[in-house]
Every structure is written in structure tokens, then in C-alpha cells.
Amino acid sequence: MFTGIIEEIGRLKRISRKGQAMVITVEARKVLEDVHLGDSIAVNGVCLTVVEFDASSFSVDVMPETFRKTTLKDLQPGSPLNLERAMAANGRFGGHIVQGHVDSQGVIKERYEEDNAVVFRIEPVKQETLKYIVTTGSITLDGISLTVVLAGDRDFTVSIIPHTLKETVLQHKYAGDALNIECDFVGKYIERFLQFGQDRGDQGTHSRRSSGRMTMEFLAENGFTS
Known part of the structure; x- marks a missing residue:
């Protein structure tokens, strides 16, 4: 999880492409201070996993789904990149809940x-x-x-x-x-919650969910009120 507070601007050092898969290497300083293999770093808002690093850079894999869905495929060596490490449990929550999953x-x-x-x-x-x-x-x-x-x-x-x-x-x-x-992820979860019964063909609350209207009966049936 991230907060959307950028820690530094890195630079794309190298790209290795194979079809719609990539390995990108990013020059950085601050995000490398306590880096470990397997750590998550958001690169231009995309949550990626560190697979290799040294004193001045780190490398991450970009899978085909991420390649197709994000702007990472358009990067060129030297491109500036927003970087943020995953939020520490004892850190300040300065932005909002960011998952690093591009819509x-x-x-x-x-x-x-x-x-x-x-x-x-x-x-x-x-x-x-x-x-x-x-x-x-x-x-x-x-x-x-x-x-x-x-x-x-x-x-x-x-x-x-x-x-x-x-x-x-x-x-x-x-x-x-x-x-x-x-x-913001909240709206997506609410939408899925309201659609779940309809997707499964459940009865009872089906008409209220499909109409998109929230009622006191609906809230009571799902534990939000007594």
C-alpha cells in the first residue's frame, strides 16, 4: 500500500523488452536506502517488485498485463519517474490509500x-x-x-x-x-458489493441491487444497521 506522496524523481536507466514483457532499471537514491529483494516500489503509480538492485539503481519486472494497461510501455531511457516505497507501518499517512493498481x-x-x-x-x-x-x-x-x-x-x-x-x-x-x-478504491468495492448478489442470481435483494438504490432494509440485511 502507498500514500501517493512521491519520495523522489528517479530516471529510467535501461529497458529490456521481450514481447509485452519488460525489465526496467531505475536510477534512484532515497528509495534505495533500505531496499530489499521483493520490496514494492510504485513507479509512476504502478506497484512493482524489486528483483535486483545495487548502490544506485533497482530493477523490476513488468508483465504483459501491466505493459498493456499503463504508460510504462512508452518510457525511454532517461525518462523521469515518480517513486514511492510501500508505506511503513509507523509512517505518516499524508495522502490517501493508493494500491498501485492502474484503472x-x-x-x-x-x-x-x-x-x-x-x-x-x-x-x-x-x-x-x-x-x-x-x-x-x-x-x-x-x-x-x-x-x-x-x-x-x-x-x-x-x-x-x-x-x-x-x-x-x-x-x-x-x-x-x-x-x-x-x-479511489472505495467506490470500486461498493460497486462490487452491490452487484455481487445480482451476479450470483440471488433473490430478495436482487431488485434493490440492480436498481442501484440504497434502502434501510438493504442496509439492515447486510449488517450496517440493527
Whole structure:
């Protein structure tokens, strides 16, 4: 689990491709301070496992599913990368719960300044992702925990403070560039919970689940009220 607070910007040192599988080697400093084989490191918001490391870099495997679903396949040697180690049990929880599981790529449609902030308007490649994105809710872009300013019918906006821009790869992102999007996981679990009975063909609560309406009877039947 991660928090979406980027620890450093690394650089892609080397890529080894075989079909839709890759091994990427990343130059870094801070995330290597206590690294071990098998550790999880989020690379541009993608949870990856350390398979090799030395004093100045670490290597991770990228499987075909991750290759297809994320922007990692578009990287080139020298590309800047947001890096975050998995959250320590005694650490501060500065962002929100981030799993490192990308829901969709997104394309920046617009970038503009608003006083001391920079606003990004982003359109998800998978439009169905928008159902999990809500105004003032949490969103993760390339591993960065952010707040949605406005969720629209086809896109959404986020507002970036100068510190976040300076300390992350967003400083290099402009209209037309792609990002990894991870939505707040809570909505996905609620959706699955409500659909589960319908998927199994259960009776009783089936009509309420399929209609998407929450009732006191439904909450009582599922242990939320007495």
C-alpha cells in the first residue's frame, strides 16, 4: 500500500523488452536506502517488485498485463519517474490509500496556470473510469495523491500547487501527454458489493441491487444497521 506522496524523481536507466514483457532499471537514491529483494516500489503509480538492485539503481519486472494497461510501455531511457516505497507501518499517512493498481491511462487535454496553481484537465482513455471519479474526491495520477477539482461527463480537473509540480514528473507533462490513473478504491468495492448478489442470481435483494438504490432494509440485511 502507498500514500501517493512521491519520495523522489528517479530516471529510467535501461529497458529490456521481450514481447509485452519488460525489465526496467531505475536510477534512484532515497528509495534505495533500505531496499530489499521483493520490496514494492510504485513507479509512476504502478506497484512493482524489486528483483535486483545495487548502490544506485533497482530493477523490476513488468508483465504483459501491466505493459498493456499503463504508460510504462512508452518510457525511454532517461525518462523521469515518480517513486514511492510501500508505506511503513509507523509512517505518516499524508495522502490517501493508493494500491498501485492502474484503472486507466489518461490524456492531458489542457494545462493552464491559475494564480499560484497549475490546473490539468484530463480525459481517461477508459471512459467508464469516470464513474469512480467525484468532485473533491481523491485521485492518483502517476502515483501522486491529488484532489479532484471538478468531475465532468468526459474529463476531470486537478489543481497542482508549486511544491507538488516541482517534486514530481508533472512538471514535464503537457497537453497530449499520458498519465496513469488510479481511482479511489472505495467506490470500486461498493460497486462490487452491490452487484455481487445480482451476479450470483440471488433473490430478495436482487431488485434493490440492480436498481442501484440504497434502502434501510438493504442496509439492515447486510449488517450496517440493527
